[in-house]
Structures are given as structure tokens and as C-alpha cells.
Amino acid sequence: MKNKPAIAFLIAATPACAGFTLALFPQARLPIAAAVAYAACCFFIVGIQSRVLRWANTPVPFRIPTTAGQQKSLAWIRPAKLDNPATGIAATGRMALEILCFRSLFRNTGARITKDRMIFRESLGLWLAAILFHWSFLLIFLRHLRFFVEPIPAFVFWLEKLDSPIDVGFPHLFVSDITFLAGVGYLCWRRFADPAVRYISLVSDYLALWLLLGIGATGVYMRYWGHVNVAGIKQFALGLATFSPTLPQGISPVFFAHLFLVCVLAVYIPSGKIMHGAGVWLSPTRNLANNNRAVRHVNPWNAPVKTHTYAEWQEENKDKLKSAGIPLEEDDV
């Protein structure tokens, strides 16, 4: 398949077009929008829970942490506590660094061919774009609580203030809107521009990016240009939260495109690679302390094996060994 980005784009454009089309049918808007939203929510929750439970039931008999620093050994050798954790607390610290700061991506290197040789060097573009995108997305997600909760809790306003510290433009610009689009834009550009990344990219890789770009573009358009009936949209969102869906007249078609794109993303999340959000917590290569040499770990379902140790054998044949003049191994305890 050569046209993977195009195929993914068509898949992502479908919900957007469906949203615009739905806006043409005033009678069908409410039942279809509500049904799609509820179905997507159910699929999202059940999908995530079932996948995580399946992972939880997968045995991890051995400690298999990947290490990226000096292991704890002799007292005078300084260990890399976070990159090679020896205790549970250090492993927790490592997880926090991974989940909050994307430590692994920070280690990314890139190969570059100069005139006469190939050099490796730090390549932080991916880390920067990822961290901008993820934190912006979290902020945007939490800011959307103002649509789903009434009265609006104070922390939502704190987040808005944090996101728009000075009044730029009108309606006031949110920093996260820019960083979100810049982050996703870079991640998208990278898939096209880097031949190695393009070679390993799948349709689903592009799909996730197109969906995020579509959600960002429709959201930004609704806020800054195509003004929408915000109170009406809040009524719809609150209706979903109280299980009594309602949809006032005069809601922009762009809103339905936005909604359907979010619903498709919610369905895609448990089905694809975005499950790394839950998976990172359960990575045995990250969340286990590297204490294989300090603590003996026994595989809990080892079959009981009948053993006959040398100590037992020597005890049984003590007399014969003595008479033959063979020295006995003493207990060195």
C-alpha cells in the first residue's frame, strides 16, 4: 500500500463529513449525536478496562527491567538510581519520570551522514513535540469540563488562567491551542519528512494524527473564527452527563464534525497504539526494580522437582566415604 496517509485521511475525514451531513437533518441530529457519543464512551471504557485486565492477567515471572545506567553494586560506585532502580521507590521515581517527562524519548538519538562519516547525536525534536502535544491535550481535555459540569468547579478557571496568562487576541488565545497544533503538526510532518519513519508508518499511525489534527482544527475554528452557540453546546454536553440528552437549535455543523471526530478517536484509543497511555504503567521493562542479583526471585508456578542434593547423598554414604578416605564436605555455617 503506497497511499497510507491518503487512506488514513479518508478514514478520518468520514466522521467529519458525517458530522456536517448530520447537521442538515434537524430531526435526526439529537438521537444520532447522542447515540454515537454514548456508544463511543461505552466502547472507550469497556475497551480500556478489558485490555488492561488482559495485561494484568499476563504472567511476568521474571524481572526484565531495561537498564540505562550503572547498577547498584559496591558502595564506592555511584549507581544511577532512576535509570537503573534498585528499590521499589526508585522504580516509582523512574515511572514518574517516564510518564510525566517522557524520559525514554529524551534519550532519542539521530544518525546523520556528514561528508565523510556518519555521526549520532541527540535528537530532541520528537521528545519536544510529544511533550508539548501530550500536556496541551491534557490541559485542553480538562478545560472542556466547563461544558460537562454545572456549576463549574474553580480549578477549571485556574487552568484557563494558566493557559491564557495574558489576553492576546479576541477571544483570548489559549497557549495550549498553539502548542497542541504545533506538537501534532511536527509529529505528522516527521512521518512524511523522515524516510525511515515513513517506511515503518502504518495507516493507523497516520489515522491517529489526522484525527487529532481534525479535532484541533475544528475546535480552534469554533473558538476563534466560526463562533458557535456555546450555551447550547453546554446544554447538549450536560444532557449527556445527566442521561437526558437535549439539543437546542442553532448549533453549528462544525460542532458535529468535532463531536464525531472525538467519538472516532475514543473508539480508536482502546483498539490501537494510543493504549500506550495505559500500557506505560504496566511495562515490565520499566516498572520493576532491577534487583535480580540482590534478591532471589522464584517463578511462582515452578513445578515441584524432586531433588537429591550432594549434602543428602553425602549423609547417606558417610560411612563409605570415610572408609574410602574421601574427605567430607563440612557445613560451612
Added chain:
Amino acid sequence: MRERLIIVGGLALFLLLFAYPVLRAAVYHTQTSAPQLRLTSQGSTCVAPTDYMRTSHMRLLSQWRTDVVRHGDRRFVAFNGKVYDKSLTRTCLGCHNKQQFCDRCHAYSGVSGPHCWSCHNDPQAATAKVMP
């Protein structure tokens, strides 16, 4: 076993956070009804159609602010040919009340809005303060 407990606890926490709007609506008995807006004067027409005002009043007000403050232009010809004074206090607040109109929708939608009231005063609130 201990790991399973942590994982199930994490899943339960995720579910609880995700259901926060639903739980909160159930606890607070949230109504989905739109905010109740009241006009102080009925019958007169607004400077623009309701649908436009509902979505884009801020753009109009921002434009008025620029026209008046920077260009001294106070004449606004409405969609129906009527001429209005570009003034929040004299034109808008003649029919719309801050507490019973602006604030209700803005609080409902969580829109902090531009800082109209850092320059303009609210005539009704001002009178109330003067006459205790």
C-alpha cells in the same frame, strides 16, 4: 496478587475520574435547562438578529470598542436600517441587565469574557449601591 490490586485500583480510579461529570450531575441534581435570561425592556429590537448576537456579540462589542475609542465613530447602522449609538451603557444596557442577562449565560458557559466591567459600570448595580 498485590500488583493485581494496584491495577484494579488504578482502573477504578480511571473510571471514577472519567465519570466525574456524571457523578457530579447526580449529586448536585444538575438541570440541563438553559440559563433563564430576562430583558428589562420588551418589544424593542436588538441591534442584530438573535442568532448572530448569541454566537458573535463579543465580536460586535469588540468592533464597537475599537470604532468608538480609536476612531470616535459612534454611528451604527443595524441590519434593518435603524441607527444606534455604539454604546454599551446607553444602547445595550437599556434592555439587557448585567446580572439577569450577561452574567447568567457567561457563568453557565464558563466564559470569563472580556473585561467590559473594568471600564463600564453597571447602571442597575450602581443605583442599588447609592440607595441602600
